[in-house]
Amino acid sequence: MSGTDDKATGVQAFVPTRRTVLVLGAAAASTVVTVRPALAQTAGSVLNCEIPVPGPHAGGNFIAQDGSLVAPGTAGAAPPLARPLRGEEVRNLLRTGATPAGVDPTSAQAYANYIRRLQAGMSGFTCYASLQMPR
Amino acid sequence: MRHRLSLQIGPVAFRIGSAWKAPLDALARLYASYPAPADGLADFTVRLEPEKPWRRFFRPSVAIQGDYILPDAAPLSLAHGLLAAEMGMNLQMALGQKRYLLLHAATVEKDGRALIMTGESGAGKSTLAALLGERGWRLMGDEFALLDMDNGKLLPFPRAISLKNGAIRVMEAQVPAARFGPRLTGTPKGEIRHLIPNAHAIERMQEAAIPALILFPRFGEAAAVRGVGAAEVFMRLTQASTNYVALGRRGFDALTRLVSTLPALAIDYPDTDTALGLVEDFRQELAA
């Protein structure tokens, strides 16, 4: 369905022999995509996981609408959730915006954004990654 | 551990220990026709433990533990202990398997040529694999495809097929009741019932096959077929692999070889009969 150049030619294969037009792209458009480990994603078979919002590393902090952590009591920010969210609740929240039971709907977006910003090493990340996963 | 069981599935042996008897009894029934590991050893260890010491008897809560663990995994109720054991084995594969390039995909084989099906949630690859397995194809696995990086072949990993919700009824209409595990209701993934692969699939679970076609099925749309470019296939498969990055150069070489030699198609299908028909057409085209 598609061909492969000889590997031995390497990136030198991209130096042309005659003058062609090279499009350098807009300053903002990206030309490099890096493959990230999908390690946790396929652990999606273990969908029964939980995400504390926020994680224990940020215990007590409130969550701003953009998902960042702010000092407790900050106006307009959402308080920490009393219980971790289950995988399925998070999936529904992220896909359809459905608010999990017992969660204040006006804060749901802040929680969703917090979860979107999770990274490896943070509590809940493997669960979040698994929800991104096919299946 | 108080209760223990060893299982050999394809090239991989598991040792499962449990604080309770029931989950292992259910597991032993599901895998009764599989051979025990010939060497008595295990590639991976799974443990089903009480979440807290007192949760062995009081509101039993099964934590999934083992050689490799997922910190965010939530415990299951004892009634879902069989599911916990299955999840524990999946987890060991997803996090610990480094001998093969592991793809989150279903695979079936006919005439030595294997079909890899991978796709998003609800795409129906498990159901398609289960159905094909009843119609002359050999089921190699509904969950993980194992690619041997040395020779480019696929190894079978024919675990019990985890059927969910609607797929359970589809298969119950086609397969004798004796090949089903218990009906698990109210699990975090809805209703689940395991289907034991047929004898053919289990007898040949050490037999590799040459990959011939990659399919990205999608259920619920009007029937359509389109070719998928190799670079896109590459990207999608890296995201469907738990160990691609960890395998380094070997993984890169194996996956680029796979995507540049195999055709890949995205298929939309409104019902399973349409999908099965398309797959049969592809097979005949490839054989021609």
Add this chain to the structure above:
Amino acid sequence: MRNAALLVRALRDPASVRDCDWSGLVSAARAEQLIGSLAFRMEGRAVPARVASIFEGARRDAAHARTQALWEAEMARRALAPLGVPAILLKGTAFHAAGLEASVGRSVGDLDILVPKASLDAVEAALVGAGWERMKEKGGYDDDYYRRWMHELPPLIHRTRDRMIDVHHTILPMTARPKPDAAALIADSVTLDNGLLVLSPADMIVHAAAHLLADGDLAGGLRNLWDIDRLLRQFAAADPDFWLTLSARAGQHGLARAVHRAARLANDLYDTPVPEAWRTWNGLDPLFRARMLARNGWGQESRKALRFAFYVRSHWLRMPPLMLARHLWIKATRPRASA
């Protein structure tokens, strides 16, 4: 397999391991993060085919861990190069960068670096500019706690590589009783051929011993002690005066007790050659030994009470009692249920 003695024996004397509880050995080694080291120790020896294949996978994993660790170090070096500040690699990354015996099969988690305390702000800003992000809200209690009392910045995590970096300014929390001489650690650091910096041999041992015995609760203790065994053997073989240097250096950092105990435990468990004068008897050593071995053949933690005792000890070592009480009070009364 009731405890990790088989794992320790396999590491110490691979030839002695023939018919054994192989699955138990593998599970215990995985749980103690020693599977890579064990796989290299057992390389070329007659083991069952399945175990050989597990070890082969572990050796490949170790190669990947090494690549990743050195790449993180290189990316941090690039980010900090414009500052002209010494950034010294610590722990596993340092072993790999220096190609030490201790790096063979060694897994590496976070990247740990040591910088002068006066440069902390500039280093943090440069890392944030190069794609690392704070995991804790700046100015929150945890963040504040780290900055006032810990020997490191709150951890940063890289936005695209998902790897953490711990930026240290000394090797023990400020609240711990020993006060290591951070300036001397930096002044005597060694520049490698590849331009990266590591601690001097004696300081590497002092840091490993401090990390093992004066800081945490001995979780992962067998691996850390294996590091110490490999380092002591290599350094003592290369320098006849090494033990004298080490003794003086441990005293200078106020860590003589930890270094001596680490040497005794390494000698006891891994047969590390240690001078006669260092092999004194200590009544608590058996407890440390038992705690190190508290892992069974299913990979489970055993000896719960002993583990708990060491956990309590770790807090005691880190903080004066009043401060500990305040810390626990704030952690306990946060406006949310525990995770």
Add this chain to the structure above:
Amino acid sequence: MAGPVYIADEEAELTSVSLDGLCLLFHAPSGMTHIVATPAPEILAMLRSGPADAAELLRRLSAHYAFEGEAAAGALAARLEELESAGLVRRA
């Protein structure tokens, strides 16, 4: 004004496979795989002949290519920054 001068890794550090007009790169020092589009492979190839800043690189590229648009220098600087954050080029 002179921008930063960049260096590319040795050619042996990169394995590349081109598929569908994209270039899959395996970068040995990091163990990472990058999928890059034009003009990233061209830039890497041009940097092989020695360190260069954006202006010098533009001169080298001009020997082989014509450019569309006037903002070539700015776009090229942006591409170099991307390659730098992926670790494929570094500052001299």
